[in-house]
Amino acid sequence: xxxxxxxxxxxxILTPWVKNEAALKSVSAETNILDDLKVNSARLVDVxxxxxxxxxxxxxxxxxxxxxxxxxxxxxISSKLG
Amino acid sequence: MxxxxxxMSRLVRKHRVQRTLAWLMAPFWVPLAALVLRLGxxxxxxxxxxxxxxxxxxxxxxxxPLLICANHLTLIDSFVIAWALAPAWTYAIHFDSMPWNxxxxxxxxxxxRNRLLVYLAxxxxxxxxxxxxxxxxxxxxxxxxxxxxxxxxxxxxxGRSRTGRISEEKLAWGVGRIVAAxxxxxxxxxxxxGDQQATWSEYPARGDVMRVSLACIEPKSDARGxxxxxxxxxxxxxxxxxxxxxHFSRHPGLPPRAAEPxxxxxxxxxxxxxx
Numbered sequence: 001x002x003x004x005x006x007x008x009x010x011x012x013i014l015t016p017w018v019k020n021e022a023a024l025k026s027v028s029a030e031t032n033i034l035d036d037l038k039v040n041s042a043r044l045v046d047v048x049x050x051x052x053x054x055x056x057x058x059x060x061x062x063x064x065x066x067x068x069x070x071x072x073x074x075x076x077i078s079s080k081l082g
Numbered sequence: 083m084x085x086x087x088x089x090m091s092r093l094v095r096k097h098r099v100q101r102t103l104a105w106l107m108a109p110f111w112v113p114l115a116a117l118v119l120r121l122g123x124x125x126x127x128x129x130x131x132x133x134x135x136x137x138x139x140x141x142x143x144x145x146x147p148l149l150i151c152a153n154h155l156t157l158i159d160s161f162v163i164a165w166a167l168a169p170a171w172t173y174a175i176h177f178d179s180m181p182w183n184x185x186x187x188x189x190x191x192x193x194x195r196n197r198l199l200v201y202l203a204x205x206x207x208x209x210x211x212x213x214x215x216x217x218x219x220x221x222x223x224x225x226x227x228x229x230x231x232x233x234x235x236x237x238x239x240x241g242r243s244r245t246g247r248i249s250e251e252k253l254a255w256g257v258g259r260i261v262a263a264x265x266x267x268x269x270x271x272x273x274x275x276g277d278q279q280a281t282w283s284e285y286p287a288r289g290d291v292m293r294v295s296l297a298c299i300e301p302k303s304d305a306r307g308x309x310x311x312x313x314x315x316x317x318x319x320x321x322x323x324x325x326x327x328x329h330f331s332r333h334p335g336l337p338p339r340a341a342e343p344x345x346x347x348x349x350x351x352x353x354x355x356x357x
Contacts, residue, residue, distance in 0.1 A: 041210070042240050042252040048308045058307050061259045065218040 001081060006055075007074045013050045014070070017043050029071030051077060093223055100201060101232075105177050107202045112180070115161055115203075116170040124289035125276075127166045133294045137167040140270055140298050141179060147228040147264045150181055151257060151318050152272040153248055153326065154237035155282050157189060162286070163235060163272055166294045181235035182227055184208045184220060210241070221256045225263050235272075236260075238318050246281030248323045250316075255308070258315030261301055269318055271297045273325035280337045293333065295325050 011027055018024055019038035023031065033039050039047065048059050051073070057080040067073050119125050127133060141148065152163055160183040164173070173180040183205045191197045191207040200207060208220045224234045240252035261267045276290035286292070299321050303313035330336075 040252070042254070045253075045255045045308055045312050049312070052307070052309075060307050061262070061311055062218075064308065065214040068214060 001078075003074055003078060006077050006081075007070060009054055010051070010070060010073050010077065013054055014039065014047060017047055027070060029069060029074065031070045032068055033070060033073070034068070055081060057081065089219075090222075090226075093219070093226060097223060097227060101204075104202050104204050108177060108180070109174055111203065112173050113170040116165050119158075119162060119165050123285070125162065125286060126289075126291045128291050128293045130166060133166055133296065134168055136296050137270075140268075140296065141233075143298075144266075144268065145231065146266040146268050146300075147231075148233050148268050148270055149224075149228055149257075149260060149264075150233060150235040150270045150272055151238050151322070152235060152274060153322050154239050154242050155246065155275065155279055156242065156286050157284050158286070159237070159274065160185070160235050162292060163274055163294070166274065166292060167272075178232045180204060181233045182206060182224070183235050184224065186210050186241070187212075217256060221259055225260050228260065228264055228267065238315055238322070242282040244282060246279075248319060248326050250319055253315055253319060255311050255315050257318060258301075258311035258313070261314045261318075262303075262310050266300065269299050269301055269321075271299060271318060271321045271325060273297075273322055273329055275329060275336075277333075277336045293329065293336075295329060297321055297325055 007029065011024070014033065014037060015024065017037075017039045019040070020036065023036045023038070027037070031037060033044070033047075034041055044064070048064055051057070052059055055077050057077065059076070059080065063076055067076055150163070152159060156162075160181070164181055167181075168176075168179060181204070183203075185191065185200060185205050185207055187207040187209040190200050190205065197207070206220055206223055209216060224236070228234055236254065236257050238254050238257045239249050240254035243249040244251070261269060272294060274292055274294045276286040276292050278287040278290045299317070301314045301317040303310045303317075305313045
């Protein structure tokens, strides 16, 4: 699976939690999940578990520490997919 | 020394300095804080001797890490809880039994003076919705201090409950992460509510009587990764929910009910560690 496909699926997973829908239209790898998309930080655990289910991977707590942007999420998932 | 070791070394240094300064100042501000709560605000702790005896028993029962998790209705809950759990002189003698707190930075550490005050009052401010790295640093610090026998107080609801009842809306999954990282970690669930406390507020009503109940649990989970973290924090919030039901069944006439109890353990947790 290439990075573009992973990003497309990541954005699809994020969509239900996004409060700033306008930012979704111009989403890129640099888009910050909390600051730009306004995803509630308390809901990130649900997002991460949705990533695990969608890509059949396991994500550790520490992995999440480096995820701030959509690109970070894509990078993390891609690294787990090998 | 690699990056992780260097970061840990910085964290340990930072902790030692803050703990020492807070310890030096404690004889001044701890009794003063207790006096302000008792005489200034006129608060009382119902059956305080029993509450304090129970806290002593729980502390002496085991040397395993002890994390306090409480419901959250007012801005000064952490001070009132610390006062309820032990008299000021106890904290002067057993300084490590006084809980560390992680107040929300914008509420308590928004000016230089406030930052200094919370620094000396055993607080590690956290920015709600801050970067993952910032949150991780605070969680690591809390994990470190618990591991060395100190006590911390966190609010797993992730903020003051806007329903006035145990709420999972902003669940702080960082709490589960701390518990997961510490073998045998015990969680002292504290349910505290003033008799006049119908819902959330900045402060309890003047002269209010606080009713405090304690339950010590050891959350366990066979799940892995973030699922384990969520599972653990849900067990804690579930226990607090049970205590809330018990509180209202024991005191049916207290206070006007602002909302029905929240449904328990159906929704997920939050990634943030802030309060």
